[in-house]
């Protein structure tokens with residue numbers, strides 16, 4: 001059988017990429033079998049060529065369902081797709097419609113007002129001299145601060161961002177808060193975020209995602225801000 005694959009699901013990723021972490025956490029939460037394919041944008045290798053062929057905007061992660069011959073882009077859509085066609089024990093989108101909306105809202109919130117703002121700040125450091133977006137970066141810092149206050153308020157006394165159950169919104173929170181903390185630390189200013197994030201870090205899915213990113217941490221422009229406890233042999 002020449003088109004035999006170990007898994008129907010092929011996931012184009014990079015282990016350091018924050019949006020990939022969101023989907024990896026979802027997959028590990030449910031023990032969903034998949035084949036990772038690392039895309040190295042710097043090398044423009046075969047994986048990158050495949051990614052662009054399937055999804056010309058070239059964003060990762062990208063899911064390819066070989067059984068259904070379907071290409072699934074965008075983290076939230078990927079998680080919704082997995083929930084529909086490859087469900088596992090951890091329900092990531094609640095069945096109750098109001099809670100499902102809350103989940104989608106806070107998923108968007110972490111993506112748009114934290115992860116995207118971090119991207120703006122980090123990518124600006126990699127821009128050629130004279131091409132920096134000083135105003136955009138300033139705006140991103142402001143948005144991050146507002147977002148922290150909103151997340152702190154939303155958490156109230158609940159364990160997860162939408163209540164007592166772990167959902168897709170918490171998958172988004174993991175990389176958002178991991179990288180945001182390297183830019184503006186919330187540890188001395190936002191006790192509920194700190195406590196929530198520490199709880200997330202205890203989950204095996206999150207530990208595994210961070211451990212797999214660790215060999216690549218030096219590629220991150222603010223790698224010196226990643227706490228030593230996440231670095232092997234550097235505690």
Ligand SMILES: N[C@@H](CCC(=O)N[C@@H](CS)C(=O)NCC(=O)O)C(=O)O
Nearest residue numbers: 017018019058059060061074075076
């Ligand atoms: N809205 C997208 C964002 C994905 C995204 O920005 N991915 C980054 C990696 S974290 C990427 O592909 N960057 C490469 C590039 O922009 O060229 C999603 O949720 O999937």
